[in-house]
Amino acid sequence: MKFKSLPMLMALSVGAMSAQAESRDEVELLVGSYTQGKSQGIYRLQFDSAKGHITPEPLQVFKAANPSWLTLSKDQTRLFVVNENGQGQADVVGRASSVAIDPKTNALTLINQVKTLGEEPTHSSLSADERYLFVANYGVHADPGGSLAVLPIDAAGQLQPVTQMSSHPASRVNPERQMSAHVHSVVSSPDGKFVYASDLGADKVFVYRYDPVASPEHPLVAAAPAFIELPAGSGPRHLLFSKDGKHAYLTTEMSAQVFVFDYADGQLKQRQVVELAQGMPAQNRAAGAVHASPDGRFLYVSNRGKANEILVFAIDPGNGELTEIQRRSVEGDHPREFALSPNGKFLLIANQMSNAIVVLERDPASGKLGKAVQSLAMDAPSDVKFINRP
Numbered sequence: 001m002k003f004k005s006l007p008m009l010m011a012l013s014v015g016a017m018s019a020q021a022e023s024r025d026e027v028e029l030l031v032g033s034y035t036q037g038k039s040q041g042i043y044r045l046q047f048d049s050a051k052g053h054i055t056p057e058p059l060q061v062f063k064a065a066n067p068s069w070l071t072l073s074k075d076q077t078r079l080f081v082v083n084e085n086g087q088g089q090a091d092v093v094g095r096a097s098s099v100a101i102d103p104k105t106n107a108l109t110l111i112n113q114v115k116t117l118g119e120e121p122t123h124s125s126l127s128a129d130e131r132y133l134f135v136a137n138y139g140v141h142a143d144p145g146g147s148l149a150v151l152p153i154d155a156a157g158q159l160q161p162v163t164q165m166s167s168h169p170a171s172r173v174n175p176e177r178q179m180s181a182h183v184h185s186v187v188s189s190p191d192g193k194f195v196y197a198s199d200l201g202a203d204k205v206f207v208y209r210y211d212p213v214a215s216p217e218h219p220l221v222a223a224a225p226a227f228i229e230l231p232a233g234s235g236p237r238h239l240l241f242s243k244d245g246k247h248a249y250l251t252t253e254m255s256a257q258v259f260v261f262d263y264a265d266g267q268l269k270q271r272q273v274v275e276l277a278q279g280m281p282a283q284n285r286a287a288g289a290v291h292a293s294p295d296g297r298f299l300y301v302s303n304r305g306k307a308n309e310i311l312v313f314a315i316d317p318g319n320g321e322l323t324e325i326q327r328r329s330v331e332g333d334h335p336r337e338f339a340l341s342p343n344g345k346f347l348l349i350a351n352q353m354s355n356a357i358v359v360l361e362r363d364p365a366s367g368k369l370g371k372a373v374q375s376l377a378m379d380a381p382s383d384v385k386f387i388n389r390p
Contacts, residue, residue, distance in 0.1 A: 025050040027342060028059065028106050030079065031350065031357065032067040032383035036089065039379040042067050042081070042099075044108060047386070052346040052359045052373040062099070062108040065091050068382040071124045071133070076389055077101050078157050079108065080126065080133050086119035087141055094121040096135055096151060098159045106387055114159045118147045123185040123238075126153075128192025131212060132219060133159060136183040136197065145170070145180025148197045148206075150220060163217040171203040173233040174254065178203070184237045184253070190245030194266040195220055198236040200253055204229055205236055207266065228268050231255065238289060243296030247271075247320030256285035256303055258313075260320055272321045276303045276311055289337045294344045298325075298367035302335040302349075310335065310349070310360075312367055328369040331358050339384040346373070350381035357381055 029047050033039040041064035046055040068084040083095040098111040118137025125134050132150055139146035150164035168181045182201035188194065188210065197206040204227040212219035230236050235254030241263065242248065248268055250259040260272035277284040286305035292298065292315070299313040299322060308330050313322040332351030339348050344364045350357055357378055361370035 028387045029054070029339075029348070030070055030385045030387065031378065031381050032070045032081065032385075033378065034068060034084070034352070034380035034382055035064070035066050037379045039381075041065070042070070042108065043378065044106065047341065047348075049341050049343050049345065052341070052361060054348075054357065054359065054374060054376050056376060059106070060108060062110075064097065065089075065095075067097070069121075069123050070383050070385045071126060072101075072385055072387070073126065073130060076387055077103050078111075080124055080159070082116070082121035082124050082135060083113070084120050084122055084138075086139075092119075094118050094137055096121060096124065096133060096159055098153070098157050100157065101387065103389075111156070112158045114151060114161055116149045116151070117162045117165060118149060119144065121149075125185075125187050127195075127210060127212075127219070128188050129212075134186040134188075134195060136186045138182050138184060138200075139180065140182075142180040146182040146184075146199065146201060148183050148186055148220075150218075152216070164220060166197070166206070166208075166220065168197075168199050168202045168204065168206055168227075170201045171232060173203065174235075177201070177235065177254065178233070185239060187239050187241070189263070189266060190241050194223060196239050196268075198239050198250065200235040200237060202227075203232055203234055203236065205239060205250065205268070207268075209266070223266055228261075228270075230259070237287060240290045240292065240299075242315070242320055243292060249290055249292075249299060249322075251287040251290045251301060253287050254285065256280075256287045256305075256307075258287070258290070258299075258301055258322065260322060262320070271319065274313070274322050274324070276301065277305075277307060280307065288335065291338065291340060293340060293364070293367060294342070295364070300338070300340070300347065302330070302338060304334050304336075308333055308335060308351075310338065310347070310369060312369060314367060325366075326368050328360065331372050331375065332356055336381070337383045339386060342386055342388040348384050350384050352380050352382055355379050355381075357384065 042062040044060040123136040207223040208220040234252040261268040312326040332354035334353035
């Protein structure tokens with residue numbers, strides 16, 4: 001029997017290691033979009049996380065109406081989609097869809113779809129135990145306005161009809177945008193015991209206790225206090241809890257600010273307010289998405305309007321306060337959402353109005369964003385989520 005020489009064995013070993021490294025570099029991402037134009041729904045794409053490059057040809061196009069927000073289950077075998085339909089569109093009914101993700105191929109298959117009993121559902125999240133999908137019906141028009149909807153999920157992953165609805169009185173400060181409730185996002189606390197609904201139309205974040213044992217059909221109960229009040233006309237949009245669960249960050253769309261809170265036992269106590277567009281004209285005030293780096297050291301916030309920037313903040317590890325370290329153009333128009341790659345080396349921006357996904361380099365050590373490495377044409381992208389299983 002002949003044995004391969006040591007150099008050849010080493011070469012084979014290095015080759016195998018390179019192949020493994022290359023396979024780990026390849027991850028998949030899902031892009032939601034608005035479908036009033038050329039887009040057909042959800043795009044499943046290949047991403048090279050070593051080079052920061054999206055393969056232009058989709059792995060799959062999952063046809064759906066206005067799948068503007070995507071929510072993945074913890075094991076990433078389920079995808080929950082809000083179909084942001086409403087008055088004046090091909091489908092005037094807001095809907096939510098449950099989609100199976102094949103654990104081997106990542107292929108998407110529809111499980112079922114239900115009505116959200118509201119218009120323009122714009123955000124969703126899962127309860128900590130994944131028994132319910134919480135949906136934010138934004139409701140562009142004052143009638144019917146916005147609402148929070150609770151949809152149970154059965155063991156097979158099917159969405160059940162809405163069992164609980166909540167609406168809130170509007171602040172009416174801005175006669176164009178705040179004449180009714182406009183629930184923009186719904187998120188759970190780190191311990192899963194509370195749920196927070198950010199209502200742009202009410203200038204409040206409403207707080208609910210999550211108690212499915214007491215009432216499986218009505219698992220949300222108003223907490224005490226029942227809301228956090230924000231400045232008049234500020235328009236709260238998205239809330240994000242810190243990695244350690246001790247702080248929370250809220251973007252206010254209309255005033256272009258970030259509110260920093262200390263968090264404990266369901267209570268949010270304001271610590272800091274950061275201006276995104278201080279001294280700038282009104283058209284520069286359109287704060288949007290907020291995400292933290294995988295290590296929890298940096299916070300990223302989009303500001304749309306005429307600004308079209310990503311702002312980068314260092315997070316104080318002790319008190320959670322923010323220090324601005326960079327403003328970076330998104331090289332496009334209307335960054336509705338963005339996502340950090342799993343390895344933290346790139347930031348992908350869904351520029352809705354300029355019809356492209358822009359990939360920026362990122363330095364994990366400093367948190368700063370670098371050059372653009374790709375601009376992939378895509379009609380009206382609205383959300384980006386990575387499929388990143390261990």
